[in-house]
Each structure stands twice: as structure tokens, then as C-alpha cells.
Amino acid sequence: MYNLGNIAMKRIQIIPIEKTYLRVFEKPPKVRLTRQVITFNYGALSPYPGGGHLSCQTATGIFVWYLKNPLTAGMTIQIPEGYLVWRFFKDRTNALVLIVRQGVLSVMVIQNGTLRAQVTRAADEGEAQTLDLLQREYSLQNAEIIRLSPTVTFNVKLHDMITFADVQLKPSNLLEQCVALLKAPLIAMLLITSGFYIYQENRLESYYADKTKYLARLKRENADLQSSLEDVREKTAYWRDFIAKEQIYPDYYQILSGLTDVVKRHGGYLNMVEYNENRLTVWTGIKSSEASIIKELLATGVFQEVKLLASTKDSFKPDFNLYNLSIILRPLSPDVPAKVKS
Amino acid sequence: MDRSLLIVLVITAAFIFYIKPAREKGEQTRMRLSVVESQIATQEAIKRGSADFKKRVEATGKTATTNETYLYPSKTSASLALVDLQDFVKSTATATKMEITTSTWGEPVVDGTTGMTRIPMTFMLKGVPADVDQFLQKLLYGNKFIKIERASVSRLQDQLLVLNLSLVAFKRGGTP
Numbered sequence: 372m373y374n375l376g377n378i379a380m381k382r383i384q385i386i387p388i389e390k391t392y393l394r395v396f397e398k399p400p401k402v403r404l405t406r407q408v409i410t411f412n413y414g415a416l417s418p419y420p421g422g423g424h425l426s427c428q429t430a431t432g433i434f435v436w437y438l439k440n441p442l443t444a445g446m447t448i449q450i451p452e453g454y455l456v457w458r459f460f461k462d463r464t465n466a467l468v469l470i471v472r473q474g475v476l477s478v479m480v481i482q483n484g485t486l487r488a489q490v491t492r493a494a495d496e497g498e499a500q501t502l503d504l505l506q507r508e509y510s511l512q513n514a515e516i517i518r519l520s521p522t523v524t525f526n527v528k529l530h531d532m533i534t535f536a537d538v539q540l541k542p543s544n545l546l547e548q549c550v551a552l553l554k555a556p557l558i559a560m561l562l563i564t565s566g567f568y569i570y571q572e573n574r575l576e577s578y579y580a581d582k583t584k585y586l587a588r589l590k591r592e593n594a595d596l597q598s599s600l601e602d603v604r605e606k607t608a609y610w611r612d613f614i615a616k617e618q619i620y621p622d623y624y625q626i627l628s629g630l631t632d633v634v635k636r637h638g639g640y641l642n643m644v645e646y647n648e649n650r651l652t653v654w655t656g657i658k659s660s661e662a663s664i665i666k667e668l669l670a671t672g673v674f675q676e677v678k679l680l681a682s683t684k685d686s687f688k689p690d691f692n693l694y695n696l697s698i699i700l701r702p703l704s705p706d707v708p709a710k711v712k713s
Numbered sequence: 714m715d716r717s718l719l720i721v722l723v724i725t726a727a728f729i730f731y732i733k734p735a736r737e738k739g740e741q742t743r744m745r746l747s748v749v750e751s752q753i754a755t756q757e758a759i760k761r762g763s764a765d766f767k768k769r770v771e772a773t774g775k776t777a778t779t780n781e782t783y784l785y786p787s788k789t790s791a792s793l794a795l796v797d798l799q800d801f802v803k804s805t806a807t808a809t810k811m812e813i814t815t816s817t818w819g820e821p822v823v824d825g826t827t828g829m830t831r832i833p834m835t836f837m838l839k840g841v842p843a844d845v846d847q848f849l850q851k852l853l854y855g856n857k858f859i860k861i862e863r864a865s866v867s868r869l870q871d872q873l874l875v876l877n878l879s880l881v882a883f884k885r886g887g888t889p
Contacts, residue, residue, distance in 0.1 A: 561724040589756035599770040623861035646864040
């Protein structure tokens, strides 16, 4: 498993203190110099001919670490160890940080939290005098003497990497650098993804073939039933359409029976009944009021609407009123038995 | 470095030209699979409910057969259907003591919706109310599906009614 943190750490190189030479330059506040300007102004001041340099700047100073060797090309970020030491002890007011490594004594001078100097000399050449000299040189009151182990390491933070990363874009090298950095994870990812898709596609095709076979078997087994079912659907639809067109209302016998039953109950008589599609026009003579006969006609369930068009006294039978009614039929509901069924 | 770049390029090309189409094909296969699975579900439901389906098929078949008997078959010509309808109305009228005063043949028409031929006739009859009741009952609840489309009943004398009927019977098929 690739870890981006590990990849980044492999691309970071810490330059030991003893392999660098620090020079601190003052600069006006609020002025920020580009890396190119620093190189132009201070690059040639290196005590190491042909060596590279690393730099960073604060509000008032420029710190240039001259290296014995040229800078490494590519994606590697080089960070001077002296910078890391300073960052680590930045909270100390006055301090002298000592580290002895391979017979070389390196001393970092921190004054009021600012890195003032970096001194390197042979370890056996009077350490005490060196420290005394530095305290006097930089007027360090109550300077803290800090001795570091030769194997000391400092964590590199993102800010450190940003400070020293060469972010200058070189299109010609960019693709190469990206490929160098990403080739292994990219190849792995592409191979895994490709394998996954090939496997998944084969599996899916095989699964689809199995399902298709199973469907074909089911269809064969259900063939007779399916055919009957389609026949049933067809017949049902056919008769449903027929009924919807030809058997919407009760038949004429039901209509006439419903009407005559009500008239008889009222002791009345029918003079004329006309029927056309869904409408009846009736002339009837009854003794009771029109309201009662209308209510009873509606109660039969055969008729949807009953309207009184005219009423008059029967001149031949004075006890009877002659009513002219217009009646609309109620459509048959599906649960009423009918001759043709769907 | 060049070799690494070449490997990356080759694999990327393979991804674009082989894996990407394969993935798209996979999507299509998934869609086809969902259709097949839904068809399988339908077929399994049919298989599970085969007993119920058979009952339903039988019941519908019986209803359809019964319905068919109420119509004139397709092989019967429209003219013969008219003759048969007139004979049926006459015999029903005789059986119920009704008197047919006039009978008129209509023009058979093919119904565009149902595909059936409508066999229309009109009759004028005379009879007393009890006979009218018997006549209509036998006419409408007999062996054929007869629909009365228009009608009028009026009193001729004290107990004698005049019945005008426009009725229609149905014939399977659209050949008059």
C-alpha cells in the first residue's frame, strides 16, 4: 500500500549543518524577494565554488545556506538542518545550540528568537572559547547552551517543505517529474482497475447467460399457460369493450318494470312512455304528489335523474294529476348481473 | 524514465481503448440483466399461481362461450340473421298473445369499434299490459342478446297498448 506521506518523505533531503555555510542579510521590511533575485544578489557570495544554495526570508532578514554541492535536480526538496534547528528553538530568547558530528562542532546562535549565525569548526579546538567568543560577539545575556545528540532528527512540516520547495515550473521537466513520482501507483492502479473490470465483465456476462437460459426454461414451462392467459386477456378486453358500448344501461324490461311498479304502488296509470337511448319521457296519472313519485323512482336504482316537465289535472279523472316526467337512466354498475359478461 | 513513461502510456491507452468500452458494455449488460430479471419475476409469478391462472382461464373461457351463444355466428349471413330475428319476435309475440301490426327490416351495419354487425329491426305491436310484460321478458331474456334502442308505449283503448320497438341483435364478424 502506498502512503503519500512516505512518498513525500522520500523526496525530502535534510542537509546537515556542517555541510552548509550560513550568511544572514538584512532587508527592508515589507519587501519580499523572489528566489531568482536572491540568487542574483547573493548566489555568487558562496564560499563553495560550484555549490548551490538554499534560502528563506523573514520580515527583516534573508538567510542563505551555501552548500558544498549543487542542488539536486528533480522533485527532491532540500532543507538545511540549521533552519529546522532554528525553527525548533525559536521560542528561546538567547541560545547557543551545539551539535558535534564526525569531529565537527556546529553552533547555532539564536538571539531574541532570531537566527544570527552558524559556526562550524573542528570539535577539539576549544569549545569553551568559541562559545565565549560568540556570546560576546552577539551580546548574549544568560544564553542557554543546548547540546544536541549527533543523531538528532527534526520533523519536517508542510510549511518547511513549502519554504524550500522549488516551485518554479519547468514544463519540460514537469511531466518527467510527475511520471517519476506517480509511475508506480499509477501502474498499480491501472492494472488493478483493468483486472477488476475484465473480471467483472466476464462475471456479468456469465451471470447474464445463466439468467437468460433460466428465463428461456421458465418460458417453455409456462408456454401453454402464457398462451391461455393472453387469450383470456384478449377475450376479456373484447367483451369489456362490447359491454361498454352496448350494455351501458339497464335493459328495457327492467326500465319498464321499475316504472310500472312505482306507478302501481301509487294507484296510478301510464298514458304514454317514450324511450330513446338513456332517456324516458313519461305521461302518468297519479293521486299523490309529484315529490313522492320522484323519490320512489330514484329509490329503484334504475333511474339517475327525474324531472317534472309539466303537471295538470286529468279532465276525465278529477282525482288524478297528470304528470309529464323526463327521466335519465342510471348506468349499470359492474356488480349488477347483466346478460353479457366480461 | 523513458521506459516508465512508455509503460504508463501503454497501460493508459489500454485503459482508454479496452477498459472504457468494456465498462460501457458492462453498463449495457446490467440494463439487459435488469430486463431479464423482471421477466423472470413475471414468469415465476405465473408458475407459482398456475392453479389460479388455470381457474381464471377456464372461467373466462366459459363466460366467453356463453356470450358467443347470444350472438349470431359469423358464418350466418346478415339476411338470415334478420329472418331469424323476425321469426323469433313473431313466435314470441304469438306465445304471449301480442299482435304484430308491422315489422320493418333495417340495414345491417358493421360496428367499427366492436367489429360486430348490428342487425336492426322495428316492430309495432298491440297487446294488454300483462302480455306486453310477458313479451318483453321473453324477448330480452331469450337465447339471443337483443337490445331495444328506442321504444314507445301508448294507450290505444282502455286496456289495449300499442308498442313501438326499434331493436337490434348482433352478429359476429363484419361480413353483412
